[in-house]
Amino acid sequence: MKDKKQINIEVGTRIKCAREKAGLTQDRFSELIGMGPKSVSALERGTVGISLSTLQRICQVLSISSDDILFDNDIAENDAQMLTTRLTRLSSEQFEITKEILNKLFEAFAISGK
Structure with missing residues (x-):
């Protein structure tokens, strides 16, 4: 069984990884969760x-x-689930803009063969 310190390190590493995947700086993340940096x-x-x-x-x-x-x-x-959740939180206008951007990006990928 892992000791408390090792568990804290692993949990902290997972939090950092998830924050970075979400594209948040530590400062912005701290604001959003109501903690100091x-x-x-x-x-x-x-x-x-x-x-x-x-x-x-x-x-x-x-x-x-x-x-x-x-x-x-x-x-x-869980990346797809996270993106889906974020998309559902957008206003209709923000969603349409995001959809247009993604469609252009997918077209560019198709043209470049990536």
């Missing part, structure tokens, strides 16, 4: 543990499950 840094390094309320806020902001943070799941498996 130093506290987020300590959390990501595993020098402190995570409370349930903080875990809940992190999962809401990153559109992920607490299982992704607490257990050794591959966060990449």
Whole structure:
């Protein structure tokens, strides 16, 4: 069984990975979850543990499950779910703009063969 320190390090690493996948800086992430940047840094390094309320806020902001943070799941498996959740939160106008951008991007990929 893993000790508390090792669990904190693993949880912190998963939080950092999920934050980076979401394209958030540590400063912006700290604002969104209502913590100071130093506290987020300590959390990501595993020098402190995570409370349930903080875990809940992190999962809401990153559109992920607490299982992704607490257990050794591959966060990449949930990328499509995260994107879908983010798209549903957009206004109609923002969604249409995003859809146009994505369609242009997909067309560019098809033309370039990538």
